Amino acid sequence: MVWKKFLVLIAAALGLAACGGQKGTVEVQVTLTEFGIESSLTEFEAGVPYRLVVTNEGAVNHEFMIMPPLTEDQMGMTMDMHELDENALAMIAEDQLTPGATATLEFTFPEAAPAGALEFSCHTPGHYEAGMKLPIVVK
Numbered sequence: 001m002v003w004k005k006f007l008v009l010i011a012a013a014l015g016l017a018a019c020g021g022q023k024g025t026v027e028v029q030v031t032l033t034e035f036g037i038e039s040s041l042t043e044f045e046a047g048v049p050y051r052l053v054v055t056n057e058g059a060v061n062h063e064f065m066i067m068p069p070l071t072e073d074q075m076g077m078t079m080d081m082h083e084l085d086e087n088a089l090a091m092i093a094e095d096q097l098t099p100g101a102t103a104t105l106e107f108t109f110p111e112a113a114p115a116g117a118l119e120f121s122c123h124t125p126g127h128y129e130a131g132m133k134l135p136i137v138v139k
């Protein structure tokens with residue numbers, strides 16, 4: 001009798017653990033085009049795991065970055081790609097986002113970011129200036 005009860009408890013605990021892992025991740029659909037970025041979510045919560053499913057619906061390669069907006073000074077000049085990568089919180093490289101491709105990025109924002117602090121962007125030369133940026137907020 002007692003033994004049976006114990007087994008039921010174990011099964012319940014395992015079931016909860018399995019659910020917890022699944023339930024926590026929030027899926028977000030992001031679409032890249034010439035020249036814009038759309039996202040099913042632009043308000044995020046720090047500490048919540050997100051699965052960003054990024055699709056390139058355009059006709060040329062794009063890349064996807066989560067990083068602070070460029071200043072006007074930075075925008076005028078050709079940015080050093082290495083410098084850009086260092087500023088990015090997360091990114092999907094251009095070779096994974098060829099036309100028609102979908103790439104997935106698992107990302108958890110470590111801390112809150114007020115309006116104007118972060119955006120989704122594409123820094124393939126010329127694309128950012130052409131409009132490939134989308135402001136986001138992290139609460």
Ligand SMILES: [Cu+2]
Nearest residue numbers: 062122124127
């Ligand atoms: Cu682009």
